[in-house]
Amino acid sequence: MRFTRYAAALAAFGVVLAGCSSEAGNQAEKQADNTVAVETETSFEAGTTMAKLSEAGTMTVGTKFDQPGFGLLNPNTQAPEGFDVEIAKLIAAKLGIAPDKIQWKETVSANREPFLMNGQVDMVVATYTINDDRKQKIDFAGPYYEAGQDIMVAKGNPLGIKGPEDLAGKRVCSVEGSTPAENIRTKYPQAQLILFDVYSKCADALTNGQVDAVTTDNVILTGLVAGNPEGFELVGNPFTKEPYGIGVPKGDDAFRNFINDTLEEAYADGDWAAAWDRTAGAISGQKAPEPPAVDRY
Amino acid sequence: MQFFIDNFPLLRSAFLTTLSLSLLAGLLALVLGTVLAALRVSPVPPLRGLATFYVETFRNTPLTVVFFFLIFGLPQIDFAVGFFTGSVIAVGLYTAAFVAEAVRSGINAVPPGQAEASRALGLSFGQSLREVVLPQAFRTVVPPLGNVWIAMVKNTSIAAGFAVTELTASLQRLSNANAGELVLVLLAVVLGYMLITVPSAFAVSRLERRVAILR
Numbered sequence: 001m002r003f004t005r006y007a008a009a010l011a012a013f014g015v016v017l018a019g020c021s022s023e024a025g026n027q028a029e030k031q032a033d034n035t036v037a038v039e040t041e042t043s044f045e046a047g048t049t050m051a052k053l054s055e056a057g058t059m060t061v062g063t064k065f066d067q068p069g070f071g072l073l074n075p076n077t078q079a080p081e082g083f084d085v086e087i088a089k090l091i092a093a094k095l096g097i098a099p100d101k102i103q104w105k106e107t108v109s110a111n112r113e114p115f116l117m118n119g120q121v122d123m124v125v126a127t128y129t130i131n132d133d134r135k136q137k138i139d140f141a142g143p144y145y146e147a148g149q150d151i152m153v154a155k156g157n158p159l160g161i162k163g164p165e166d167l168a169g170k171r172v173c174s175v176e177g178s179t180p181a182e183n184i185r186t187k188y189p190q191a192q193l194i195l196f197d198v199y200s201k202c203a204d205a206l207t208n209g210q211v212d213a214v215t216t217d218n219v220i221l222t223g224l225v226a227g228n229p230e231g232f233e234l235v236g237n238p239f240t241k242e243p244y245g246i247g248v249p250k251g252d253d254a255f256r257n258f259i260n261d262t263l264e265e266a267y268a269d270g271d272w273a274a275a276w277d278r279t280a281g282a283i284s285g286q287k288a289p290e291p292p293a294v295d296r297y
Numbered sequence: 298m299q300f301f302i303d304n305f306p307l308l309r310s311a312f313l314t315t316l317s318l319s320l321l322a323g324l325l326a327l328v329l330g331t332v333l334a335a336l337r338v339s340p341v342p343p344l345r346g347l348a349t350f351y352v353e354t355f356r357n358t359p360l361t362v363v364f365f366f367l368i369f370g371l372p373q374i375d376f377a378v379g380f381f382t383g384s385v386i387a388v389g390l391y392t393a394a395f396v397a398e399a400v401r402s403g404i405n406a407v408p409p410g411q412a413e414a415s416r417a418l419g420l421s422f423g424q425s426l427r428e429v430v431l432p433q434a435f436r437t438v439v440p441p442l443g444n445v446w447i448a449m450v451k452n453t454s455i456a457a458g459f460a461v462t463e464l465t466a467s468l469q470r471l472s473n474a475n476a477g478e479l480v481l482v483l484l485a486v487v488l489g490y491m492l493i494t495v496p497s498a499f500a501v502s503r504l505e506r507r508v509a510i511l512r
Contacts, residue, residue, distance in 0.1 A: 209372070
């Protein structure tokens with residue numbers, strides 16, 4: 001009796017393992033199909049950031065490690081995966097830097113400007129909203145995607161939250177130091193803000209019923225819903241426009257122009273849409289949207 | 298200066314949160330830690346075992362893990378506490394293990410003749426511990442308890458990741474909004490911690506001198 005139980009458990013475990021490995025295999029295959037060709041012959045004007053990075057053959061990119069679809073650490077490879085990561089690889093490829101030569105550095109919402117200003121990263125691709133405040137400290141290339149702030153609630157929406165106006169008196173979770181949190185604080189002050197340091201904790205808190213709603217950019221919420229479709233649902237009523245840009249150090253216009261050129265090229269030749277389809281698109285089931293116009297301010 | 302004036306309300310409430318978190322957790326740790334130390338020297342083996350198990354569990358678990366368990370783990374077995382209360386309990390339970398070890402070292406420093414003499418006079422184990430051993434033990438543990446307290450004040454910063462807007466959380470908010478004045482932000486936050494720890498260190502050394510006994 002006991003033996004059969006163990007055997008059954010073992011068999012079940014084996015099935016799970018097999019399922020995992022085949023899935024991982026599929027993903028690896030997909031990635032191999034779609035990698036962008038790395039430039040082999042590069043020439044940049046001496047003294048520019050491009051020449052420096054190209055010469056070094058490596059660059060440090062800040063991205064998020066906890067956002068499915070955009071930047072999520074794969075525990076098997078110890079490398080992040082997602083749309084932000086693919087965009088960074090596109091730019092690195094133009095510099096002649098192979099994907100495995102990129103050094104990934106985890107950035108959270110609160111440390112992106114400091115990392116750029118202190119030179120700890122060469123650029124930041126981390127669901128990074130372009131705004132005027134931030135432009136005073138750093139510069140943005142792009143936007144390469146336009147998101148909007150939305151609300152995620154428990155499955156079935158028990159409190160009937162349809163938009164930000166319904167958040168008054170509710171416990172709303174977001175991340176300390178982020179734009180969505182600041183939006184709620186200033187525009188919907190009646191909501192009770194509960195702030196963690198990463199969004200994954202907001203999801204835990206929503207599962208436990210410790211908060212009533214989670215608010216941030218819709219793409220981030222989509223990733224969280226994809227991770228637990230039985231537990232969460234998206235309200236689906238974006239109430240802001242969040243153009244995502246690539247953060248570069250303040251005043252490095254040559255590097256910024258180079259990234260903008262690279263993005264426009266990727267829009268035109270389909271690399272951008274392909275990057276979407278194999279990352280965020282694969283999770284949300286949405287087709288690649290029309291890419292936003294690059295803003296050369 | 299303008300920076301400090303603009304952000305004074307946030308910094309003040311963050312400072313007060315850190316202070317109350319520290320005081321409440323410190324109180325919990327002191328009481329629980331003393332009880333644990335008493336259990337660890339008790340003549341009843343199961344009580345000794347229980348206290349040893351507690352101390353080794355909490356001393357060897359990262360504080361962040363204790364936080365995760367209390368904030369996100371407990372609600373899953375239908376035992377939810379608020380974020381602030383949960384943080385007080387997490388820091389208090391964790392620090393109690395260190396308090397217990399400090400107090401136990403103090404108890405061991407009291408010559409065994411003291412306990413033997415009080416038992417010979419007819420005092421019970423509890424009485425001899427309460428009236429004779431612990432008062433002497435606390436004198437010798439003032440400096441190590443001061444260390445534990447200061448470490449604990451700094452450990453409260455973990456609560457920043459668990460929805461408590463204390464000093465480190467205010468650092469996260471302010472450093473994002475004022476990246477150009479990062480040095481000022483850091484200065485303000487460090488100052489906040491030092492407002493608690495430096496007077497504490499001073500008070501501990503005063504207390505140490507007052508209760509010092511020459512042997």
